[in-house]
Amino acid sequence: KQEVTQIPAALSVPEGENLVLNCSFTDSAIYNLQWFRQDPGKGLTSLLLIQSSQREQTSGRLNASLDKSSGRSTLYIAASQPGDSATYLCAVRLGQAGTALIFGKGTTLSVSS
Amino acid sequence: DTEVTQTPKHLVMGMTNKKSLKCEQHMGHRAMYWYKQKAKKPPELMFVYSYEKLSINESVPSRFSPECPNSSLLNLHLHALQPEDSALYLCASSQDGGRARDTQYFGPGTRLTVL
Numbered sequence: 394k395q396e397v398t399q400i401p402a403a404l405s406v407p408e409g410e411n412l413v414l415n416c417s418f419t420d421s422a423i424y425n426l427q428w429f430r431q432d433p434g435k436g437l438t439s440l441l442l443i444q445s446s447q448r449e450q451t452s453g454r455l456n457a458s459l460d461k462s463s464g465r466s467t468l469y470i471a472a473s474q475p476g477d478s479a480t481y482l483c484a485v486r487l488g489q490a491g492t493a494l495i496f497g498k499g500t501t502l503s504v505s506s
Numbered sequence: 507d508t509e510v511t512q513t514p515k516h517l518v519m520g521m522t523n524k525k526s527l528k529c530e531q532h533m534g535h536r537a538m539y540w541y542k543q544k545a546k547k548p549p550e551l552m553f554v555y556s557y558e559k560l561s562i563n564e565s566v567p568s569r570f571s572p573e574c575p576n577s578s579l580l581n582l583h584l585h586a587l588q589p590e591d592s593a594l595y596l597c598a599s600s601q602d603g604g605r606a607r608d609t610q611y612f613g614p615g616t617r618l619t620v621l
Contacts, residue, residue: 427609436512436596437549437612444607482548486610493539493562494610496548 395420399497414468414500416483421461428468429482473504510613512597518619527616529580529597537602538580543594587620
């Protein structure tokens, strides 16, 4: 059974720091991996999706990498801002049409000004 | 437009009530999902509809009844819920043409409280 683990569970950094969030999964037979952001009590916002054949994706200050063979993904946030404070969730998708995501428990990030 | 809408935003109901949650998307997506999220926990899958047919039911109690009237609309009918069913209910959709780049888009959720 696929399990997704995120480390650390919580992270506090001062504004301007670069930081890395980690995600690991037990079964390398994934279809894709998505990183989401969730603000308290709100829905999920998709940040980046990496297909199983890809190694990384970038969007603005965010860069996500994927190493399927080792079952790891990282989300790199450059020059963090207070507005980046949120919970970041990693999720893997196992199959093609209609299959759901399996989520990690998330990393709660707090960026202080 | 990558928007998934959900109504209502908040719902308070008694254990004997019947209510429904609604989810809508106009992106032409053919797969729609219901997830349940308890406080400080990740979302957990409840149901998946693919091309308007129920394809996955993750052993959800029968007091939750999903319905997909058309490709844009997904409902979740609630009856005789328990207080432990209080949670954030999230709807999502994806294109699901079999492409690995298909992204799941989530709605803002309905915050359900069962008294």
